[in-house]
Amino acid sequence: MNDYTKYLAGRVTAGGLSRREFMGRAMAAGVTLTLADKLFTESAMAAEPKRGGHLKLGLEGGAATDSKDPAKFLSQVMFCIGRCWGDMLVESHPLTGAAVPSLAESWEPSKDAATWTFKIRKGVKFHNGKELTIDDVVATLKRHTDAKSESGALGVVKSIKEIKADGDNLVLTLTEGNADLPLLLTDYHLVIQPNGGYDDPLASIGTGPYKQVSFEPGVRATFERNKDDWRTDRGFVDSIEIICMNDATARIAALSSGQVHYINRVDPKTVDLLKRAPNVEILATAGRGHYVFIMHCDKAPFDNNDLRLALKYAMDRETMVKKILGGYGKVGNDFPINSTYALFPEGIEQRKYDPDKAAFHYKKSGHSGSVLLRTSEVAFPGAVDAAVLYQESCKKAGINIEVKREPGDGYWTNVWNVQPFSTSYWGGRPTQDQMYSTAYLSTADWNDTRFKRPDFDKLLLQARSELDEAKRKELYRAMAMMVRDEGGVILPMFNDFVNASTKQVKGYVHDIGNDMSNGYVATRVWLDA
Amino acid sequence: MSNLPPGTVLPGLRFKQRFPLLSLIIERCVLSIILLFAVSVLIFGGLEALPGDFATTYLGQSATPQAVANIREELGLNRPVVTRYVEWLGNAVKGDFGTSWASKNSVGEQIGKRLGNSLFLAGFAALISVPLAVSLGMLAVHYRNRMPDKIINVISLAAISLPEFFIGYLLIMFFSVKFGIATFPATVFDGMGFVDRLKAIALPTATLVLVVLAHMMRMTRAAILSVMSSAYMETAELKGLSAFRAIVKHAAPNALAPIINVIALNLAYLIVGVVVVEVVFVYPGMGQYMVDAVTVRDMPVVQACGLIFAAVYIFLNMTADILAIVANPRLRHPR
Numbered sequence: 001m002n003d004y005t006k007y008l009a010g011r012v013t014a015g016g017l018s019r020r021e022f023m024g025r026a027m028a029a030g031v032t033l034t035l036a037d038k039l040f041t042e043s044a045m046a047a048e049p050k051r052g053g054h055l056k057l058g059l060e061g062g063a064a065t066d067s068k069d070p071a072k073f074l075s076q077v078m079f080c081i082g083r084c085w086g087d088m089l090v091e092s093h094p095l096t097g098a099a100v101p102s103l104a105e106s107w108e109p110s111k112d113a114a115t116w117t118f119k120i121r122k123g124v125k126f127h128n129g130k131e132l133t134i135d136d137v138v139a140t141l142k143r144h145t146d147a148k149s150e151s152g153a154l155g156v157v158k159s160i161k162e163i164k165a166d167g168d169n170l171v172l173t174l175t176e177g178n179a180d181l182p183l184l185l186t187d188y189h190l191v192i193q194p195n196g197g198y199d200d201p202l203a204s205i206g207t208g209p210y211k212q213v214s215f216e217p218g219v220r221a222t223f224e225r226n227k228d229d230w231r232t233d234r235g236f237v238d239s240i241e242i243i244c245m246n247d248a249t250a251r252i253a254a255l256s257s258g259q260v261h262y263i264n265r266v267d268p269k270t271v272d273l274l275k276r277a278p279n280v281e282i283l284a285t286a287g288r289g290h291y292v293f294i295m296h297c298d299k300a301p302f303d304n305n306d307l308r309l310a311l312k313y314a315m316d317r318e319t320m321v322k323k324i325l326g327g328y329g330k331v332g333n334d335f336p337i338n339s340t341y342a343l344f345p346e347g348i349e350q351r352k353y354d355p356d357k358a359a360f361h362y363k364k365s366g367h368s369g370s371v372l373l374r375t376s377e378v379a380f381p382g383a384v385d386a387a388v389l390y391q392e393s394c395k396k397a398g399i400n401i402e403v404k405r406e407p408g409d410g411y412w413t414n415v416w417n418v419q420p421f422s423t424s425y426w427g428g429r430p431t432q433d434q435m436y437s438t439a440y441l442s443t444a445d446w447n448d449t450r451f452k453r454p455d456f457d458k459l460l461l462q463a464r465s466e467l468d469e470a471k472r473k474e475l476y477r478a479m480a481m482m483v484r485d486e487g488g489v490i491l492p493m494f495n496d497f498v499n500a501s502t503k504q505v506k507g508y509v510h511d512i513g514n515d516m517s518n519g520y521v522a523t524r525v526w527l528d529a
Numbered sequence: 530m531s532n533l534p535p536g537t538v539l540p541g542l543r544f545k546q547r548f549p550l551l552s553l554i555i556e557r558c559v560l561s562i563i564l565l566f567a568v569s570v571l572i573f574g575g576l577e578a579l580p581g582d583f584a585t586t587y588l589g590q591s592a593t594p595q596a597v598a599n600i601r602e603e604l605g606l607n608r609p610v611v612t613r614y615v616e617w618l619g620n621a622v623k624g625d626f627g628t629s630w631a632s633k634n635s636v637g638e639q640i641g642k643r644l645g646n647s648l649f650l651a652g653f654a655a656l657i658s659v660p661l662a663v664s665l666g667m668l669a670v671h672y673r674n675r676m677p678d679k680i681i682n683v684i685s686l687a688a689i690s691l692p693e694f695f696i697g698y699l700l701i702m703f704f705s706v707k708f709g710i711a712t713f714p715a716t717v718f719d720g721m722g723f724v725d726r727l728k729a730i731a732l733p734t735a736t737l738v739l740v741v742l743a744h745m746m747r748m749t750r751a752a753i754l755s756v757m758s759s760a761y762m763e764t765a766e767l768k769g770l771s772a773f774r775a776i777v778k779h780a781a782p783n784a785l786a787p788i789i790n791v792i793a794l795n796l797a798y799l800i801v802g803v804v805v806v807e808v809v810f811v812y813p814g815m816g817q818y819m820v821d822a823v824t825v826r827d828m829p830v831v832q833a834c835g836l837i838f839a840a841v842y843i844f845l846n847m848t849a850d851i852l853a854i855v856a857n858p859r860l861r862h863p864r
Contacts, residue, residue: 065631
């Protein structure tokens with residue numbers, strides 16, 4: 001970092017420089033985008049937070065059907081609400097994605113990474129005054145791993161074979177080694193509740209920085225500060241109000257008229273209009289979510305790797321990012337991992353739009369006639385436009401794509417994971433292992449590309465229990481190459497999380513983990529009068 | 530009937546002839562209940578026919594086959610349709626709508642709140658729009674084909690031609706974003722003061738008034754105008770009544786039936802058809818509740834909402850019919 005960048009960072013810490021200004025100047029001074037982003041976040045985090053005030057969030061993604069039971073958290077709003085009142089055992093570092101302590105103070109794996117010992121923090125109190133004990137932790141994990149559980153985390157924690165207390169320590173035994181276990185425990189469903197939530201799963205009692213005051217599903221939730229919070233580096237505002245606003249225009253109107261301080265899901269199509277509002281700040285964070293075109297590797301004509309390669313080369317990624325994401329995203333490289341993951345395999349050549357290569361592979365595949373692509377507006381925002389755009393770029397390579405628009409209702413049941421070629425969306429996962437295990441392992445339930453390769457599975461399992469990071473990185477690289485060159489996924493882009501706030505909101509952390517500062521937005525920001 | 534000796538009353542007709550109005554009302558009520566039954570079958574059948582079931586839709590992409598099976602088992606989705614229908618109807622008749630599959634909250638309790646909100650908004654919109662529409666209609670008749678009539682017509686037609694979300698956005702843009710004088714969003718919640726509630730619903734109420742005004746106003750105008758051309762209105766005019774008095778005393782009562790009908794229709798719309806307005810203004814009413822439930826196939830909620838919506842429509846239509854009969858004695862004796 002040179003002196004000028006240091007000076008800029010100091011201005012940010014003092015609160016005198018907006019993100020946009022900082023990024024512009026730092027990049028003009030020769031700092032890369034990623035580094036500038038990181039510097040800004042670090043500097044903003046170093047700023048002295050102010051306490052007090054009433055924070056209002058207008059969020060998309062709540063419904064009257066939302067359940068207060070953490071096991072059944074599904075919507076964006078519940079994700080954010082859970083982070084307000086509850087804590088998990090482990091958190092992920094907002095900038096590196098590494099596991100950092102939360103209710104678990106420290107942890108130790110066995111040599112084969114199959115047995116893990118977690119030291120549970122002492123002196124932490126639940127909102128009802130009861131002290132957190134090892135029994136609560138054990139009960140929570142048991143409730144979520146029960147085969148009868150309806151927990152959204154069931155898939156994540158199913159490899160946990162045995163949960164037991166060893167004095168004050170938690171001991172987890174896995175069915176196989178997993179070096180990423182701490183990161184799996186950051187899952188937002190795994191809120192530690194008194195007696196694991198067996199008594200009253202809907203009580204919303206946890207150890208988090210805010211106590212829930214009121215909750216109406218799909219309407220509104222309010223919180224007050226937990227004065228006995230065990231941490232001092234969070235929970236700056238006195239009270240929080242979360243209002244469900246599922247209409248994009250309503251969110252924008254509420255933000256620009258100052259009725260709320262923060263909104264999520266800003267449509268890339270309208271972001272330029274919103275930028276013009278004088279008191280508004282656009283908060284774009286690089287994310288792991290990606291938009292995909294999925295081909296079933298085991299169904300004709302997609303069982304031919306040349307055809308798959310042809311379709312991959314015929315994808316104009318740059319244009320996709322520009323037109324569909326409004327520039328708020330990064331190009332993909334046909335494997336589901338980007339640089340926000342720890343152990344990202346660097347140096348893999350970026351696949352580019354190449355009509356000649358596409359035509360070459362298309363010819364080699366021996367396929368003729370049109371290729372049917374099914375899509376729907378619900379697959380991802382702008383999916384239909386993206387399909388038509390793709391149709392155009394394929395035309396130049398002599399490939400005829402027939403776009404079929406399916407009804408949004410029932411798309412996930414009738415089209416996705418059923419039809420051989422369709423558009424879809426994947427949210428990110430905390431680890432590479434989890435991303436691959438969910439969608440690319442031969443036996444995975446959601447292997448939506450029907451990518452079934454024993455050699456790939458072997459690498460995945462090997463990497464899972466490997467504690468040596470350098471070796472793991474090698475393995476992940478080999479896996480990425482396999483998916484990229486032989487898999488059934490065309491991955492044109494990773495979308496940024498685009499949110500917006502008023503300029504009063506300070507200390508926003510661009511967390512690479514997930515949207516809305518990994519759900520922690522309300523507990524991390526403060527209000528500047 | 531004319532072949533019978535005078536004074537003979539057929540046994541079956543006795544009640545009907547003695548209390549023609551009462552028997553008509555009872556007939557309508559019974560018909561309404563039968564209709565409601567038919568609707569309940571349609572609602573249940575329609576939901577069964579929707580693609581995808583609750584377990585898969587609710588869990589979405591994060592569903593594992595195990596979790597899906599668990600949910601199906603717990604909710605008894607594996608049992609036959611008829612069993613489930615009979616059970617549901619039996620409970621619904623007793624006023625028990627069960628618990629939401631998704632949130633595990635009592636449906637009755639949630640609907641109580643939501644329906645209350647919907648009625649509050651609809652009530653206010655009706656309170657303003659109905660008298661306004663009727664008096665504007667009469668005013669238009671009074672000044673027919675002159676300036677005031679034309680102005681009223683053009684403005685109300687313009688309002689009805691714009692989609693309701695657009696009117697909503699315009700109001701938000703001007704009164705909330707530009708001038709900052711109106712409250713937005715219109716979220717109401719438990720423990721909110723009455724005055725705050727009124728402030729919150731100002732914009733959605735204004736939107737609804739603009740949306741339903743034209744329909745009722747024009748019907749009033751047309752109905753009164755058609756009466757105005759009848760002979761007895763000429764008489765009224767000839768005997769020297771003032772134009773206004775003639776409209777209010779002689780024309781309006783005879784034009785009541787169609788006016789009542791259009792008002793009832795618009796009231797029903799205000800309660801069950803305002804989901805777009807609810808979404809735009811972030812207002813927690815019934816429409817929004819039902820849409821959320823449909824998205825995840827939360828059957829108990831959808832069924833309860835559907836049944837209540839149907840009941841509102843049927844009840845208002847029945848009331849309109851009865852009122853029309855009361856207002857027009859000729860309708861009591863069907864020819």
